[in-house]
Amino acid sequence: MENMKVHKKSLLKRILEHWVVYLFLAPAVLYIAIFCYGPMYGIQIAFRDYTIIEGITGSEWVGLDWFQRFFQSRMFGKILPNTLILSVYSLVAGFPMPIVLALMLNYAADKFKRVIQTASYLPHFISTVVMVGMVVAFLSPQNGFVNTIIKFFTGNTVYFMGKPEYFRHVYVWSGVWQGVGWGAIIYVAALSSVSPELHEAAIIDGATILKRMRHIDIPCIMPTMVILLILNFGSIMGVGFEKVYLMQNALNGDTSEVIATYTYKMGLIDQNFSYSSAIGLFNNVVNFILLVLVNKIADKLTGTSLW
């Protein structure tokens, strides 16, 4: 009855009835229009030769020149692989760890579990700057404790931050250290909602813990895993700028220069706005296509998707 009455009303009347609700939405919609769609209008400078005097629409149209220049530049062959390797490595190392931690915590006694979990969140609350500061200090060949330990066993020290070949490992594993506990929260919660009856029945049937993990726990957290995996894939081109930039130095540039840091340097340090926008746009488009693709594949394979 209620529903029928609502449908009989004209659209205009329904809109007027909800004017207060639109008011509630107004600040957010306005903000998004200005700060999210506004820059999308500015993307066109990637196809123009932007100068401050001529402004966004006044600058000369150059088509795909900037893209061509980027694809042909020496840096393209360097920063694209760097970006992809760094994020795939982060994903491969960082994605399973929280799952493993959650599965392990699930079979620990409650009090013990709580202590470990609290300790595992701790690094999440260290800010990026401090985190990188700590990493640099710990790995210092003169006085870092990591090198104190290495020296004790081998007699040598390793200058981790100054060697391009170590950059990726340091970046990825410090990231795992910082994120594993936080990432496990969602799985711990999903596991604790598994019906205890399933486990009881399995125990009576003689299933070991490992078997229960494989046949009860993992299927239960599968949908969560798939969603998080899709989201992770979607940001594969978006290696976080902040940490990479902070970890960069003159010595490790060969592996540490990624698209995000290069975009920043080209655009805001060298003031080449158009070129930098073109690189940024290339990055965003690839990212978007990847997200759609992965989402489609996941939908086909597992029936779980974002949309």
Added chain:
Amino acid sequence: MARTRKNAIRKTKSDLVFLFFNYLLLSILFLIMVYPVYFVVIASVSDSVYVNSGDLLLWPKGFHTLGYEYVWGEQRIWLGYANTIFYAGVGALAGVTVSLMAGYGLFIKTLPGRGAIMGFMVFTMYFGGGLIPFYLLVKNLGLINTRTIIIMMSMVSVYNIILTRTFLNSTIPTDLMDAAFIDGCGYGRFFFTMVVPLSKAIIAVLSLYLIVGHWNSYFSPMLYLQDSDKKPLSLFLREILLVNAETVTQQTENAEEMEKYQRLLAIIKYAVIVVSTLPIMCIYPFLQKYFVKGVMIGSLKG
């Protein structure tokens, strides 16, 4: 196998082995999580001789508060602290207000155009203009080097809005809404008398996210702020922790002072880390239930 079947509740041998390794690995993990933080603390109070030579692993050697004395006298840290607290406080207040309002708007199922507004918002989660167009926009709006842009940057997040809407969907009973509207309660009054009081948990979660975000944020302040009296703690921390020591010590003309600073640099760094990280370390165990809650709401679909 037959015996284990009989004593079904008793643990099998393989389970005991598993549990042994499980506890062992978790204990090692505990050490890995806690030791670096512990090391920072002991290094910050040790004698700089031991810290500089790397001769320090398990407990403090010598006892000095020189690092903390330097931090105490370092204006930049306290200025940065004040700024960060300001940005985090105002930013959280503004962000929570806007998100709660928008989340409430999207929660009203009878709203015409709700799907379109949702699509308008969600699209921006997956595609954006990029760094330079955003920078030019900020410049054109005249917001460079203002406190406003730092607060605005992270104020509205579509993720937070959807989180709020999902929370409201699972917290506000439809019966309650119907009853209120039949009694003549409007959308505005319903928000202030029913939704806000029932949203304490999501308010806490959003505040936590926003505060931690401002606490960590360093890229946008670096980009958009020039005056050092507006800079948050993170920028000063970068100067002290990561930028080369020489550039920092240029400020002290006195050669003797400079030499002393160089010698103490390592423990100063550790003391700075402690001072800048301690507050959040002390608070987070008490907020645990909120961020667990936040992650849980986020995982609900719909």
